[in-house]
Amino acid sequence: MAVYRGESRRRPVLILLVVTSLALITLSGTGNGGIIGSLRTTTRQLVEPVQRVVRSTLRPVTNAFDGVTKVSSLRDENARLRARVSQLEGTLSKQRAVGQEVGTLEQLLDLPNIEDATGVAARVVGGPPGNFERTITLDKGTAKGIVVGMPVVAGTEALVGRVTATTRDQATVTLIDSPGLGVGVRTEKTKEQAITQGRAGDRIMRLNFLGNPRAPIEVGELVFTAGTTGAAYPPDLAVGRVTKIDRNRGDLDPDIFVAPVVDLDSLVFVKALRWPPRVAGSG
């Protein structure tokens, strides 16, 4: 049998690399703390200036590619949105009246709400480098006041995700439909509390740990952040809309599926909220 000269040396090298990799996987978890967290942050910070230059230089190319690949879906979406806008204009006027009453009551009870949360507006400059992650990259980081844990919204009232990593000039946001991110929510009409769970490869989330599995939740119902005491998100941010309910005989809980209210693949500007809001005088 032919034996290659390098055979005796390459196997120990491979074993060493495999053992080192396994040790790193075991030690790291997915957190961003410790030595590995520092290594990640430092590497990102070192590469960041080059990324910025390359990104801005090649923006015409990526924009052209985006235009070509999304033109048909944008046309459909445009038509769908026009219909939706006219429908929403009607309900908006009704909700404004109710919203004023709620705002007055919140002020009287001194409850924290979305209006109290100031934020940092940022531009979305990228997506995830890997194929199995749901993240976006923002063009602002710790230098502008963005820190890990901040909720991120599109417009003012739709939850997009949460800041999970930062460097000086960039921040990574894990999107709400990512399998690793659960959001405490309540349903619009039935006020049932639950937790959303993203599913790999799917933009539709699932509602888990429903308070009352027999609650008459309907398709089309909106789902908002629950905003319970000490919650990671402000209350009443729109998270999604119920798109499908499977009540299989024999199952204790129905399968309830929720689609995000905003298109998480087409975000341009978002806002990272300071939450909980700073209390005046607390520094």
Added chain:
Amino acid sequence: MRWLRWFLVVLTLVVLQTAVFPSLRVAGAAPDLLLVATVAVAFYRGAEVGSVFGFVAGLTIDCFLSSHFGISALAFCLVGFGVGVFQSGMLRSSRLVAPVLAGVGGLLGGGLWVVIAAIAGQDDLFVGHTIGVLIVAALYDALISFAVFPFVHWAAGDPEPARR
């Protein structure tokens, strides 16, 4: 000076992978430039250099992912070793070697990544969609190999694939 060339390869591909290719997705999949580079290094320089390059390249891209640190390093070094062993038994090469190796290596590397990530706790990746993403990404890897292989060839400095 060889190490400087390797460093340039890793830096260039990491920047492209993190800054450009997230916006150049096809059917939700982006190519894995560093995995293709690992395949190319193993093809030109053999199993040992391929596995070491794969490990370093994997660790570098792991810095930009939110999954467990070290998953890409393990997957890439195994692919680098496997391709290096395979190429040492090849009698002759053709123009199609680069895309075929990149495609198969991409599929294997992506599959390994999913399996290792699942063992590490991300078991939600075992869904049908994952297979579709892996196949599209592998085809993309094959396409991108026409640019990555010459770049790695320049860094490797060897005119012919290594026989080790």
